[in-house]
Amino acid sequence: MTEAHVAGFLADLLLILLSAKIFGEVAERLDQPAVLGELLGGVLLGFGLFSFFRPDDPALALMAQFGVVLLLFETGIHSDLSELVRVGPQSLAVAIVGVTLPFVLGWALMAALGHGGMQAVLVGSALTATSVGITARVLGDLGKLDLPEARIVLGAAVIDDILGIILLSTVEGASAAGVFSWLVVLRATALAVLFVAVALSLGPALSRGLVRQIPKLKVRGVLITAAVSFAFALALLAHAMGSALIVGAFTAGALLSQTDKKADIAGALKPLADVFVPVFFVMVGARVRLSAYNPLVPGNYPMLGLAAGLIVIAIAGKLASGLAVWRKGVNRLGIGVGMVPRGEVGLIFAQIGLAAGVLNDPLYAAVVAMVVATTFVAPPLLRRSFN
Amino acid sequence: MTEAHVAGFLADLLLILLSAKIFGEVAERLDQPAVLGELLGGVLLGFGLFSFFRPDDPALALMAQFGVVLLLFETGIHSDLSELVRVGPQSLAVAIVGVTLPFVLGWALMAALGHGGMQAVLVGSALTATSVGITARVLGDLGKLDLPEARIVLGAAVIDDILGIILLSTVEGASAAGVFSWLVVLRATALAVLFVAVALSLGPALSRGLVRQIPKLKVRGVLITAAVSFAFALALLAHAMGSALIVGAFTAGALLSQTDKKADIAGALKPLADVFVPVFFVMVGARVRLSAYNPLVPGNYPMLGLAAGLIVIAIAGKLASGLAVWRKGVNRLGIGVGMVPRGEVGLIFAQIGLAAGVLNDPLYAAVVAMVVATTFVAPPLLRRSFN
Numbered sequence: 001m002t003e004a005h006v007a008g009f010l011a012d013l014l015l016i017l018l019s020a021k022i023f024g025e026v027a028e029r030l031d032q033p034a035v036l037g038e039l040l041g042g043v044l045l046g047f048g049l050f051s052f053f054r055p056d057d058p059a060l061a062l063m064a065q066f067g068v069v070l071l072l073f074e075t076g077i078h079s080d081l082s083e084l085v086r087v088g089p090q091s092l093a094v095a096i097v098g099v100t101l102p103f104v105l106g107w108a109l110m111a112a113l114g115h116g117g118m119q120a121v122l123v124g125s126a127l128t129a130t131s132v133g134i135t136a137r138v139l140g141d142l143g144k145l146d147l148p149e150a151r152i153v154l155g156a157a158v159i160d161d162i163l164g165i166i167l168l169s170t171v172e173g174a175s176a177a178g179v180f181s182w183l184v185v186l187r188a189t190a191l192a193v194l195f196v197a198v199a200l201s202l203g204p205a206l207s208r209g210l211v212r213q214i215p216k217l218k219v220r221g222v223l224i225t226a227a228v229s230f231a232f233a234l235a236l237l238a239h240a241m242g243s244a245l246i247v248g249a250f251t252a253g254a255l256l257s258q259t260d261k262k263a264d265i266a267g268a269l270k271p272l273a274d275v276f277v278p279v280f281f282v283m284v285g286a287r288v289r290l291s292a293y294n295p296l297v298p299g300n301y302p303m304l305g306l307a308a309g310l311i312v313i314a315i316a317g318k319l320a321s322g323l324a325v326w327r328k329g330v331n332r333l334g335i336g337v338g339m340v341p342r343g344e345v346g347l348i349f350a351q352i353g354l355a356a357g358v359l360n361d362p363l364y365a366a367v368v369a370m371v372v373a374t375t376f377v378a379p380p381l382l383r384r385s386f387n
Numbered sequence: 388m389t390e391a392h393v394a395g396f397l398a399d400l401l402l403i404l405l406s407a408k409i410f411g412e413v414a415e416r417l418d419q420p421a422v423l424g425e426l427l428g429g430v431l432l433g434f435g436l437f438s439f440f441r442p443d444d445p446a447l448a449l450m451a452q453f454g455v456v457l458l459l460f461e462t463g464i465h466s467d468l469s470e471l472v473r474v475g476p477q478s479l480a481v482a483i484v485g486v487t488l489p490f491v492l493g494w495a496l497m498a499a500l501g502h503g504g505m506q507a508v509l510v511g512s513a514l515t516a517t518s519v520g521i522t523a524r525v526l527g528d529l530g531k532l533d534l535p536e537a538r539i540v541l542g543a544a545v546i547d548d549i550l551g552i553i554l555l556s557t558v559e560g561a562s563a564a565g566v567f568s569w570l571v572v573l574r575a576t577a578l579a580v581l582f583v584a585v586a587l588s589l590g591p592a593l594s595r596g597l598v599r600q601i602p603k604l605k606v607r608g609v610l611i612t613a614a615v616s617f618a619f620a621l622a623l624l625a626h627a628m629g630s631a632l633i634v635g636a637f638t639a640g641a642l643l644s645q646t647d648k649k650a651d652i653a654g655a656l657k658p659l660a661d662v663f664v665p666v667f668f669v670m671v672g673a674r675v676r677l678s679a680y681n682p683l684v685p686g687n688y689p690m691l692g693l694a695a696g697l698i699v700i701a702i703a704g705k706l707a708s709g710l711a712v713w714r715k716g717v718n719r720l721g722i723g724v725g726m727v728p729r730g731e732v733g734l735i736f737a738q739i740g741l742a743a744g745v746l747n748d749p750l751y752a753a754v755v756a757m758v759v760a761t762t763f764v765a766p767p768l769l770r771r772s773f774n
Contacts, residue, residue: 002742003559006452007626014619017612024606034606059449065393172390219411219421221661225404228662232401239394271655272662274608275615355389 009059013279016060019045020278033134033375035343038278039368042285055286064283067276068348072165072246073231074273076253077266079158090325091155095130098156098321098339099163102127105313113306119363122353125167126367127314130160131343134375138382139338149331149386153338156321161250164345166192169244172352192243196251199234203255211259224268227256246348284347284368287354292365303362310370315340315377334385341378346371396446400666403447406432407665420521420762422730425665426755429672442673451670454663455735459552459633460618461660463640464653466545477712478542482517485543485708485726486550489514492700500693506750509740512554513754514701517547518730521762525769526725536718536773540725543708548637551732553579556631559739579630583638586621590642598646611655614643633735671734671755674741679752690749697757702727702764721772728765733758 019041027037046055054060106127110120135157139150170188210230214222231252238248256265294300322336350367353359359367406428414424433442441447493514497507522544526537557575597617601609618639625635643652681687709723737754740746746754 003626003632006449006456007623007632009449009453010456010619010632011623014616014623017616017619021604021606021609021612021616025604025609028605037606059446062393062396062446066396069393069397217408217412218415219408219424221657222408222412224658224661225408225665229401229404229408232397232404236394236398236401239390245390245394245397268658268661270608271611271658274611274655275659278612 009057012053012057012060013063015045015053016042016279016282017275020282024278031379033341033343033379035131035134035281036372036375038281039285039347039372042282043288043290044285045282046286046288047290053286055283060279060283063276064280067273067278067280069231069235069245069249070228070269070273071277071280071344073228073249073253074266074269074277075161076250076255077257077262077269079161079250079254079257088155090152090327091159093324093326094152094156094321094335094339095159095163097324098130098318099128099160099167101320102313102317105317106310109306109309109313113302115363118358119353122171122349122358123310123363123367125164125171126342126346126349126353127310127317127370128160128167129164129342129345129349130157130318130339131341131345131375134341134343134378135338135382138379139386142383142386144386147386148327149334149338152325152330153335156335156339160339161345162196165244165247165250166196168345168348168352169238169247171349172244172356188243191241192238192247195238195241195243195247199248199251199255203251204258207252207255208259211256211261214261223261223264224272227265227269228272230256280351281344281347284351287351288365288368289361292362293369300362303366306363307366307369307373310366311373314342314370314374318374331385334382337378337381337385340381341375342371343375346374396444399440399444399447400450402432402440403429403666403669404662407669411665418766420728420730420766422518422521422668423759423762425668426672426734426759429669430675430677431672432669433673433675434677440673442670447666447670450663451667454660454665454667456618456622456632456636457615457656457660458664458667458731460615460636460640461653461656461664462548463637463642464644464649464656466548466637466641466644475542477539477714478546480711480713481539481543481708481722481726482546482550484711485517485705486515486547486554488707489700489704492704493697496693496696496700500689502750505745506740509558509736509745510697510750510754512551512558513729513733513736513740514697514704514757515547515554516551516729516732516736517544517705517726518728518732518762521728521730521765522725522769525766526773529770529773531773534773535714536721536725539712539717540722543722543726547726548732549583552631552634552637553583555732555735555739556625556634558736559631559743575630578628579625579634582625582628582630582634586635586638586642590638591645594639594642595646598643598648601648610648610651611659614652614656615659617643667738668731668734671738674738675752675755676748679749680756687749690753693750694753694756694760697753698760701729701757701761705761718772721769724765724768724772727768728762729758730762733761 020038023037023041024034028034045053103124107120107124110123135153144150166189169192210226214226231249234252235245235248239245256262292300292303295304318339319336321339322332325332325335350359350364350371354364407425410424410428411421415421432440490511494507494511497510522540531537553576556579597613601613618636621639622632622635626632643649679687679690682691705726706723708726709719712719712722737746737751737758741751
């Protein structure tokens, strides 16, 4: 490890952090989610703005994956499982419709266009995600978080996260196997469900026991070390069981969210996530070939047509999920709109597909366009629905 | 980047964090500095306790270097430059004697044993360090931080940090050049002094301006991102000027310590440092070949003899530095004892020497033994001197 190598890594990291924060800030000032800015920053870096930036550096790819593990761990910590139990059935109905409909429609569209097997499953899966963060943020800004609609949407988004995580691990398992078969998908689904179910039933005692030990230790940094160690251990356990690392990281977060150290852990995790999560989003953006979107190149038409179709399915499928609510006097359209933004989870699907070689560049570009479009239209539509 | 590769990285990181914290905790319960426990944990890992652990993985080596950059940045933030100005001259005298005497004695011992040139300079440099953290911690535990002796020691330790950083960059520059020449040493020293002087004179306006912008930004994680970006930028600037990355990181910390966000930045940096700094110490330990210390192997006698000589010089040289205080009625022995622990800075020298190929395994083992011994004897001696 030479000094020049370390300097190259720091330079790449500095460039990523600066572009993430500068474009994230611009996005927020335009009333858009910061993640859109981070993606755009990545697209510009990938475009070759800085000749020394190497988006295919394995150390950066590793840091991006480290960022995803932290992101899912943080998502788990902020997932309010007790809230989920309260709004339960209504949210479950919304989540199931909001996952099933986009998946089936997306899968059918892909199959109709001749992209069968694993490609159809992956694109269908990317359509199922809901970014709870973006909806929660917009509703919070409007002061509407106490409305029953908000509770139902956030509950459904948490269930979506869990279903999405299970799907992710399925897709990852099947992508790794190389060939598509329903048997592989079923096996991976069963493993992920088993892992989450066992962890959520046995885990609370374990995580509370862990948290009780923390104040007894004198050495510096016990809380954050214990928390990330717990996340890494569960991630590795999930991996060893044949499921995905992020399934374990999310589950670890969900378990710690039930302990009385939740706020302290979330606070200590934040600076780590602040530094490494943007690496993931910038790297996702950097892998987009901007030329794929050029409407003047006839060769791009199939991809642009596919992207348009995915965007329509993505919005319509989630809007329809609001109709699953049977409670009277509730703003069903508002609930559907709240489920629209795909955000980070959709991007994780796209990135897994690209890394496994299941998605080629045009398909990757179409999925990223779908994620960006849904994340982009959701905040203004939400404001309109709830004002 | 496959899932298995990411899992391997997480497993290594988990193992490092757990052994750092378990052995760190044991050390603290035995009234020893945690860093000794982290080193010991690393020695055991390097001994091959876990067959899947790969101490020569480049990703881990990179994280260890990332940890050193964060450590020096944090050291800079906690270096109280205004305190330094107050106790000024007395501390300066202690620091100069405490750097010069061990360096000259160590260099002479090495030269007398036939290890000339770069090796003698590197071992001499490793002898100059003072770990302010360990002394501050022990004096704090005793409630003696307000004594004039404590102020003089801590002031001298800060000056030592700055002199050590300059020496480090000199040694690094000369090691990279491959051959030893006083010209290279002089050039590297001049560059480091120039960098620190320019940064500390122009920097305060820059860092205060930076800190003033932070509350104006809305995007998440601005404070920690701005702080680490500033550290990386100054590290890269130092590197580009021909000095060392850590010189820039330390300087960035010292500059931010003068702003009114010092406490917030230190708080946000802590979880990052908690996770990555132990990687460095564990990796330093993991590179020690335990068999080098076996007293039953006659081939180890030269190294063990050298280690004993270095330990004597390390303790005697720093004890003598207390005599440089001219103020009356001051516990000169106590001040000398406070300067004895070498801690992290001594280890950074050892690691640079090993990485650059200047130190072979026996010399590395002797330097690490010297650092461990001085760090080990200081806390009980300090308690005896001040009680």
